[in-house]
Amino acid sequence: MSRLSWLVRLSIITLSILTIVSQASASEKSYTCAPTLDLQETEGLYFFEGLIEVEKNGKYGFVNKKGQNVIPIEYDSISPKFSDGVLGVEKDGKYGFVDSKGKEVISVAYDFVEYFSEGLAAVHREGKVGFIDKQDKVVIPIIYDDVSSFSEGVAAVQRNGEYGYINSKGKMVIYFQFDFAQQFSEGLAQVIKDGKESYINKKGREVISIDNSYNIAIFEDYSEEYGFANGHLTNGVLIVQNKEGRYGLLNKRGKLVIPLEYDYIVQLIDSEKMIEREGNIVKVKKGNEYGLINSSGELVLPLEYEDIRSFSNKLLVVKNNGKYGLVDEKGRVIVEPKYDELGSIISNMAEAVKNEEDKFTNRCGMG
Numbered sequence: 001m002s003r004l005s006w007l008v009r010l011s012i013i014t015l016s017i018l019t020i021v022s023q024a025s026a027s028e029k030s031y032t033c034a035p036t037l038d039l040q041e042t043e044g045l046y047f048f049e050g051l052i053e054v055e056k057n058g059k060y061g062f063v064n065k066k067g068q069n070v071i072p073i074e075y076d077s078i079s080p081k082f083s084d085g086v087l088g089v090e091k092d093g094k095y096g097f098v099d100s101k102g103k104e105v106i107s108v109a110y111d112f113v114e115y116f117s118e119g120l121a122a123v124h125r126e127g128k129v130g131f132i133d134k135q136d137k138v139v140i141p142i143i144y145d146d147v148s149s150f151s152e153g154v155a156a157v158q159r160n161g162e163y164g165y166i167n168s169k170g171k172m173v174i175y176f177q178f179d180f181a182q183q184f185s186e187g188l189a190q191v192i193k194d195g196k197e198s199y200i201n202k203k204g205r206e207v208i209s210i211d212n213s214y215n216i217a218i219f220e221d222y223s224e225e226y227g228f229a230n231g232h233l234t235n236g237v238l239i240v241q242n243k244e245g246r247y248g249l250l251n252k253r254g255k256l257v258i259p260l261e262y263d264y265i266v267q268l269i270d271s272e273k274m275i276e277r278e279g280n281i282v283k284v285k286k287g288n289e290y291g292l293i294n295s296s297g298e299l300v301l302p303l304e305y306e307d308i309r310s311f312s313n314k315l316l317v318v319k320n321n322g323k324y325g326l327v328d329e330k331g332r333v334i335v336e337p338k339y340d341e342l343g344s345i346i347s348n349m350a351e352a353v354k355n356e357e358d359k360f361t362n363r364c365g366m367g
Contacts, residue, residue, distance in 0.1 A: 053078060071102040084116035106136045117149040140170040148183040156181035174204040185232035208254040215241055235280040237295045239265050258297045262286055268310050281329060283308050301331040317342050
């Protein structure tokens with residue numbers, strides 16, 4: 001449970017932002033794009049809560065869709081996302097939280113802060129970790145060596161080299177015994193005990209035993225593969241990898257539902273929330289070709305694309321023969337691959353859509 005990096009940045013020196021207006025029809029959705037803002041002196045980074053993260057002269061802040069400053073461009077770093085309506089910020093080596101109007105709601109006084117989850121956020125002070133609420137009250141003492149975020153009512157905590165689990169009142173619910181422990185997801189959590197990897201339920205009982213023929217895949221790569229595997233159960237499956245580097249999917253009963261035959265499998269990310277997308281599809285790779293499968297192993301999108309990544313809640317960007325287009329989650333082509341660049345829809349906005357003449361299209365891929 002390493003500290004979350006706030007330094008992943010998408011640098012675009014001059015960013016033209018396009019407003020996306022969704023218009024539903026019986027068969028598909030079309031998108032109308034209108035240029036609304038040109039940020040000439042800042043680097044546009046991320047879009048969250050209707051705001052745009054920007055950098056200027058090494059400092060970070062947020063502007064709204066009209067380009068008006070909302071969160072002052074004065075912070076040394078900013079969390080990649082809002083959590084429970086607040087945003088982690090760093091200034092002069094200390095961390096705290098501001099709200100979406102730029103008001104400091106948690107004093108910038110901690111050595112580090114992590115995301116709010118279920119009303120609580122982990123804070124670091126003098127080498128120890130505890131939890132605060134949104135009133136900046138310490139509700140779980142800052143006494144632990146490491147913690148996870150709260151999930152499903154509990155959090156993993158470490159003291160004296162061992163992990164256990166506490167509830168939101170700070171009461172121990174699974175005693176200290178593990179070498180490592182992750183947060184709960186879909187009723188199960190990954191733990192390591194005496195060098196053996198397994199998944200336990202909230203009573204501390206082993207549900208899935210991981211044998212020596214494969215390992216749980218844990219990695220994050222937002223920049224190139226546009227996806228991740230975090231060791232959490234997602235949509236009833238886990239991504240696993242054998243010693244030969246082949247990937248498959250394991251279900252909640254510990255059964256391989258997708259054979260260990262792919263070069264790569266990742267969960268696609270929600271480009272706004274920076275978490276796994278809803279739905280049961282995963283991105284797979286064989287050789288140099290990508291496709292999509294569901295958790296039953298059925299092919300949703302054939303292995304014939306050069307890349308696949310999230311575009312919106314329901315659409316995906318695909319790359320074929322060096323050009324970008326859009327498909328839906330059922331594999332239907334919405335926009336034929338013909339564009340040089342195609343950015344993600346975030347907070348009802350898109351990063352960029354360009355045609356071969358380097359002009360913004362008047363309709364996202366359809367004009």
